[in-house]
Amino acid sequence: MEVKDMQFTTNLSREEYDAFVASHPNSNLLQSYDWARVKSNWDHLYTGMKNEEGKLIATALVLIKPLPGGFSMMYIPRGPILDYTNQPLLTAFLRHLKQEGKKRRALFIKMDPAIIIGKYPSSDTSRPKNGQEALVKNFENAGCIHQGFTTMISESIQPRFHSIVDRPEDLLASLPKKTKKLIKEAEKRHLKIVQGRHALLEDFASLVAKTEDRKHVALRSKEYFKHLLDCYGDNSIIMLAIADLGLILSENQKKLAKIEADLTSLPENQKKKRFTLEEQKAGLEKDIANLEQFGKELGTLDPTPIAGVLTIKYGKCAEMLYAGMDDRFRRFMPQYKTYIENFQWAFDHGCEEFSMGGVEGTLDDGLTHFKDNFAPLIHEYIGEFDLPVNALLYKPSKWAYNRRKGGQD
Known part of the structure; x- marks a missing residue:
């Protein structure tokens, strides 16, 4: 299909938009129609590209944030959504997005598509890739600048590593x-x-x-x-x-009473049994004291x-x-x-999947270890791209952006 046969639109209905996004392999909550409603402090566009038959083949929920001086920043969270291996489509779609950016005096368009470049347990130090990292080149061919394979959550808007349980x-x-x-x-x-x-x-x-x-x-x-x-x-x-x-306290009190009765009737020569019962008694007494304290603090059991x-x-x-x-x-x-x-x-x-959210890319922090209790896989994403819109102001605006979020230029 020729690029000239494609039609760009910023006027997609909820039904058409969500039907495409929700069923796409790269579907993500942050590209859902209603995410724009969640981010109501940003302006937004529901953009898409249709083929010559009028079929939707690419979408992007674009969030628009006003900046000082009448400028703006555009952000496509976990998007755009399309066949990234189709270079003509990717290039054409991003070119149209850039034109929309110029209309709104955007300095650059930031995006972090939901392209998974690796799935592995956090314990797998080899971090095997699936070849999708090669798509960086396709975005670069379309004019984007890859922001690197970052590690820490603070280095990007969305975490690049997520802990996800497969069904x-x-x-x-x-x-x-x-x-x-x-x-x-x-x-x-x-x-x-x-x-x-x-x-x-x-x-x-x-x-x-x-x-x-x-x-x-x-x-x-x-x-x-x-x-x-x-x-x-x-x-x-x-x-x-x-x-x-109240129920837990009552049960523990009954257990304690039984243990105390067992200790009273226990022969003196059963030292091992007595030691076990004494340990259980101490644990129950501690639990009861804690529950009574909780009741005082909460004002109720x-x-x-x-x-x-x-x-x-x-x-x-x-x-x-x-x-x-x-x-x-x-x-x-x-x-x-x-x-x-x-x-x-x-x-x-x-x-088919349940995401417990982002983790640090070091995969050695407490949050990662906690989430590992549920046997997830780490999904490693491709990372962020910038599409400069204002060539003259992109570098200084990028420097200001990094400084504001605590990064480095």
């Missing part, structure tokens, strides 16, 4: 032995996982706030979470782990939310966007049961 035949059977044990530990605590949306917002936002305080990071507000739920409706979900503190996640599904993948936990209850292992039920929800709703 298994049997979810529980696919988990490491340690994780199964931790899930059983959570179940011993009678943790109940509830799911919903707006009715759970208050509790979920409170748990995220506790995580922010603990990790000294700023995440998002209740209003932002509500906005996500409003935008994605039935494709979004909040799951909370609920601990019935009624069922209490102790962990939660917010997830959105789009196309073949679900993404856990936010998670929170009350760290006082970390020994209850609530995140393990919550994550597994969240995975199962996604797979039951037709997803």
Whole structure:
């Protein structure tokens, strides 16, 4: 097909746009139609390229951010979406995007297409590639500048490394032995996982706030979470782990009473048995004291939310966007049961992948090790590209951009 037979458009309907993006192999939540609604503080364009038969063959949700002096920056999160091996199509589509950029006085267009260049366990130090890294040349041929195969999350807008669970035949059977044990530990605590949306917002936002305080990071507000739920409706979900503190306390008190009775009746010569019972008694006494303290702090022993996640599904993948936990209850292992039920929800709703989000490319930090408990693969993406629009101002604007985000020129 000749380039002249292609038609560029910035007027795509939701139905046409999402039908193409959601079914594409490089589909990503950040290129969904509703992501522009989430990023309501940016302007946006729904762009596409059609062939001579009027069939959509390329798309890009373009976010537009105003800059001082009447300029702007354009950003295509996890896009554009098309056949990247088709050089004429890629070149033509980016040329049209550049023309749109000129209309809006854009200094450059930043993009980070969802091209996976490697899938491997975090323990695989060889980090095998699949050959897709060769597509860097195609983007460069179309006028883009590759920003490198970065390592750290802070070096790019979107993390270049994600921890993703592929849909298994049997979810529980696919988990490491340690994780199964931790899930059983959570179940011993009678943790109940509830799911919903707006009715759970208050509790979920409170748990995220506790995580922010603990990790000294700023995440998002209740209003932002509500906005996500409003935008994605039935494709979004909040799951909370609920601990019935009164029930757990009552059970522990009964166990303690039995152990104390067993110790009273135990013959003096059964020293090994006595040692075991004394250890169990000390553990229960500690748990009871902690539960009573929790009751004082919370003002109740009624069922209490102790962990939660917010997830959105789009196309073949679900993404856990936010998670929170009350760290006082970390020994209850609530995140393990919550994550597994969240995975199962996604797979039951037709997803083939579940993303737990980004990790540092060193693959040796605590977050990576935690996520490894769920037997994921690391998905390594191709990275960012810049398409200069204003040739004269690109370098100084790029320097200013890097300085603002804490990078280096």
